[in-house]
Amino acid sequence: MATLKEVQLKIAGVKKTKQITSAMKMVATSRLRGAQLAMEAFRPYAEKYAEVLGSLAQKAGEGASPLLEAREEVKKVHVVLLTSDRGLCGGFNINLIDKAEKLIKEKEGEGVEISFTNFGKRGRDWARKEAQTRVDEYIGVVGSKVGFGVASTGGQKLINGFLSGEYDEVYLVYAEFVSMGRQVPVVQQLLPIPPIEVEEEEGGEDKPFQAEHICEPSADMLLGEMLPRNVYIQLYRGLLETSTSEHAARMSAMDNATQACSDMITDLQRVFNKARQAAITADLMDIVGGAEALKG
Secondary structure, three states: OOOHHHHHHHHHHHHHHHHHHHHHHHHHHHHHHHHHHHHHHHHHHHHHHHHHHHHHHHHHOOOOOOOOOOOOOOOEEEEEEEOOOOOOOOOHHHHHHHHHHHHHHHHHOOOOEEEEEEEOHHHHHHHHHOOOEEEEEEOOOOOOOOOHHHHHHHHHHHHHHHHOOOOOEEEEEEEEEEEOOEEEEEEEEEEOOOOOOEEEOOOOOEEEOOOOOOOOOOHHHHHHHHHHHHHHHHHHHHHHHHHHHHHHHHHHHHHHHHHHHHHHHHHHHHHHHHHHHHHHHHHHHHHHHHHHHHHO
16 A cells, blocks of 8 residues: 555645646637637638639539649649647547548549648648658647638648649548537548539429529639639638637546546545555554553
């Protein structure tokens, strides 16, 4: 059995750890609120933008923009992986990396080359460890106050690489914020911009789900401006979603760690009481034994 001093030191150490995890939970909670407000404010804009863009693309028809045209043969795939810069957020980064690995296995089975752009240290370190081809990296972006300039700069590089033939397809791997306890890794195709989905009407006719939009100037001219911006918007939305998901995952992880520390302190306190009682009992036995010896 551990001595009283050893148990006391363990209790003191766990209490300090509990203070740290509790403080980290409070920091994550405060940052989560701001990130969640920014994400929820941007979601309707991104969805409406995609709706208008789909309507314009249908009006313009085929060949409206090279950003809409799929390559006949896909040989090079580029993956934009969004992870956090810091740890202590449970399985958040592991889930994102697992999603990227599944995408790699799927594409490598088709005989294509894979390259990466990393947002966040955790994804960058994984790609470096696995000897993946890394084209670009952005550190200190996810988890902080994300600016649209970062997304536009990164998005323009992706567009240039696609148009020059460096990439045949570009995918975005990010964490979609569903709730405080659930963040889902998502793979989204950025380039070429995927076709607009249609829903089938009664009678067998396909009907676009987008509303009709009046275009001024022409749809072709608007697409030239809106298609590149759509890449920036989707990348920016992924950054906001991932940033919010990171804070939520860290808050949940620190809450669990704080609760675990409380349970450990309770168990150690019980061990301490048992050890102290055993020490008192041993002292009493010595006293009683000495007294009996003197009587004899």
